[in-house]
Amino acid sequence: MARELYSLTIHELSALLLARTVSAVEALESVISRIEAVDGRVHAYISPTFDFARSQAQAADQRIARGDGGPLTGVPLAIKDILCTEGIRTTCGSRILENFVPPYDATVIGKLKAGGAVFTGKTSMDEFAMGSSNETAYFGAVHNPWDLDRVPGGSSGGSAAAVAADECIAALGTDTGGSIRQPASLCGVVGLKPTYGRVSRFGLIAFASSLDQIGPITKDVEDAAILLSCISGHDSKDSTSIKRHAPDYTRALKKDVNGLRLGIPKEYFIEGLDPQVEKAVREAIDLLKAQGAEIVPVSLPHTEYAVAVYYLIAPAEACSNLARYDGVKYGYRCSQPGNLREMYEQSRSEGFGPEVKRRIMLGTYALSAGYYDAYYKKASQVRTLIRRDFMEAFKTCDLIVTPTAPAPAFKLGEKLSDPLSMYLSDIFTIPTNLAGLPGISLPCGFSEGGLPIGLQIIGNLFAEEQVLHCAYCYEQSTPWHRRKPSLA
């Protein structure tokens, strides 16, 4: 039996579209039927945009007929609901933006439109991307396609679940402390966080501006390279975007790791790491070694401080970024405020959920008079030490290989009442954000209970090509990325 179109990767579908074996309209209808069949159980989408997608698919077919199609023309993609889409509601998973319709597109959205991609809808996420389980989403939790009683990870949980459940061909997510890689790991798909500054943040609703990056969540490594090639590059609308040539990343996908030096940091194989995760990651390292990679022990001694550094810096930046939600220019306003101050306080208190409030409070405290030096400044100094650890390690290795998450997907509700234990889900992904480095998560096995396990490969600044190269080598000699959830 021929494979359903919705189950294909970008490169598989694109080959059929460009050869005009199938039309973009047919591909889209296949994905829509899949969403209608399974999203009632997964809840990956906040706002499906099928009518808009149908007009995009028709335009894509005309473009392909003119001989003007590219690798994303006619490909149905899901977009995390943190990226502004002109004329399409963008909620950021929050009540405070429940009715916000952006008057412009994020730069990445403009690039995907220019490439002829089709948008199936906006995916669910933790409120303002603050969470590791997708449970802080105002519009309801997403369910992991591999076990519907478990979380998909977060904050890009909707995008990762949509890719895993074949409710799109690929998706965009964002990653501030692991929000692409951790849900990719928990959902058994590929997620890539690019180097800070590689992809424009214009139109990305800000959480922590020195950490946020947009990146692909895909069914395989080649697709991650294709999507990254489309969205990266300098943008004068983002002052932190880097003026640097963005290559065609698909050219980095070589099937040979000979001589590549892989650093294994002992600080990532610690007590509390699930034994099944450790076993799968060690087997992956052995496989890469057997393929010709050189294994180098490295040390990242300040790793144990990364979670504390992150949960001071990210909330500090967030409390400043979220000051804009005041009930004046856009977003939720409380009813009948007595005066201006009451309007600010009531609108914010009714519009934000508990985790967002907790982080605003933490950040405001860390920045407040008398505590700034002890918290924010100290954290920023230790951030320098964490960056130096990586720079030191990259003197003896090309890439660093670790687990993505300390354990497979946990149960819905399991960590919701314990913020600290939730924060520790990002223990292995946070350091790369603090240092601005690129990192990928890809499937490297399954637990005895059938839950996916993710392998993380971290590169030096702007070394996405090496990261993709190593990930591709591993993936091409393993079966994990081809496994699909039964959704029973």
Added chain:
Amino acid sequence: MKITIKDVAHVAALARLQFKEDELEAMTAQLNGILDSFDKLQTVDTTGVEPSTHAVDVSNAFRDDRVRPSLTPEAALANAPEAEEGCFKVPRIIEV
């Protein structure tokens, strides 16, 4: 205890957030738990270490001061909870 319920109420006022009494108590307990776990940061010797405000060193990004297309007043006001005569409308600010 690093932070008292009075501190939390003060920070809430700075952040323009309102909490009920029981929410303030819960927030105080949670913030204390989180801040206690961050204590180990104080053990790191950071003498002479420059703070990082960004992961990648970037200097100011300049561009020519030219007029470019931007939002129309209608588009800019389209999401406003309340607007009048091309302005965002808010409750009275000056008491008379």
